[in-house]
Amino acid sequence: xxxxxxxxxxxxxxxxxxxxxxxxxxxxxxxxxxxxxxxxxxxxxxxxxxxxxxxxxxxxxxxxxxxxxxxxxxxxxxxxxxxxxxxxxxxxxxxxxxxxxxxxxxxxxxxxxxxxxxxxxxxxxxxxxxxxxxxxxxxxxxxxxxxxxxxxxxxxxxxxxxxxxxxxxxxxxxxxxxxxxxxxxxxxxxxxxxxxxxxxxxxxxxxxxxxxxxxxxxxxxxxxxxxxxxxxxxxxxxxx
Numbered sequence: 001x002x003x004x005x006x007x008x009x010x011x012x013x014x015x016x017x018x019x020x021x022x023x024x025x026x027x028x029x030x031x032x033x034x035x036x037x038x039x040x041x042x043x044x045x046x047x048x049x050x051x052x053x054x055x056x057x058x059x060x061x062x063x064x065x066x067x068x069x070x071x072x073x074x075x076x077x078x079x080x081x082x083x084x085x086x087x088x089x090x091x092x093x094x095x096x097x098x099x100x101x102x103x104x105x106x107x108x109x110x111x112x113x114x115x116x117x118x119x120x121x122x123x124x125x126x127x128x129x130x131x132x133x134x135x136x137x138x139x140x141x142x143x144x145x146x147x148x149x150x151x152x153x154x155x156x157x158x159x160x161x162x163x164x165x166x167x168x169x170x171x172x173x174x175x176x177x178x179x180x181x182x183x184x185x186x187x188x189x190x191x192x193x194x195x196x197x198x199x200x201x202x203x204x205x206x207x208x209x210x211x212x213x214x215x216x217x218x219x220x221x222x223x224x225x226x227x228x229x230x231x232x233x234x235x236x237x238x239x240x
C-alpha cells in the first residue's frame with residue numbers, strides 16, 4: 001500500500017477539494033483510502049435512524065469518507081475530531097485530547113490495518129491547516145510526516161501571498177529530507193487572483209516537482225464532474 005501526505009500553503013485553500021478529486025481519479029485504477037487524522041471545527045451529528053448519541057464530525061472528513069473507494073467508519077477516517085474552530089493544539093488542550101506523535105502513530109496503525117483488510121492500494125492523508133501545524137508545544141505535523149518519511153503533495157491556494165507560502169513550505173519539506181512528489185494549483189476564490197497564470201508559471205520553474213493539476217473554482221457539482229471527466233488520469237503525473 002502506498003501513502004502520500006497532502007499539505008497546503010494555509011488553511012481554507014482547498015486541500016480537501018484537491019484530495020477528493022485525487023481520490024476519485026485514483027479510484028479508476030485502484031482502491032483508495034483517505035485519512036484526516038486531525039480536524040477542528042467539528043459539529044455534533046446524530047444518526048436518528050440508529051438512535052445514536054451525537055458525535056463530532058467534520059465536513060472535510062465526511063467528504064473524504066464519501067470520495068474514497070473502501071468503506072470505513074468515520075472514527076477511523078478522523079480519529080481526532082475537535083469541536084472548537086481554532087488551532088487544533090489549542091482545541092485539544094481545551095477538550096482534554098492528547099495530541100502528539102505517539103497518539104497519531106497508534107491511530108495510523110489502526111487505520112492502516114483496516115485499509116489493508118479492505119484491499120486499498122493507495123492511502124492519501126490530509127493535514128490540517130498548513131505544513132507546520134503544531135501538534136503541541138514541542139511537535140508539529142511536519143515532524144510526524146518526517147518520521148514517517150511520507151512523500152508530500154503540496155496544494156497551493158492561488159491567492160495573493162501564495163508564492164511566499166508555497167516556497168517556504170516547499171523548502172522546509174526538502175530540508176527535512178522529504179520528497180515533494182507534486183503540487184496542485186487550486187483556485188480557492190470565486191474571483192481569480194490577479195495574474196494567476198504568471199504566478200503558476202513562477203511556481204512551475206521554482207518547484208522541482210510536477211504540477212499535477214490546476215483546479216478551477218467550481219460553481220456547481222456538475223462543473224466539478226465535468227472537470228474531472230476532462231482531466232481523467234491527472235494523478236498519473238505523480239508517476240504512480
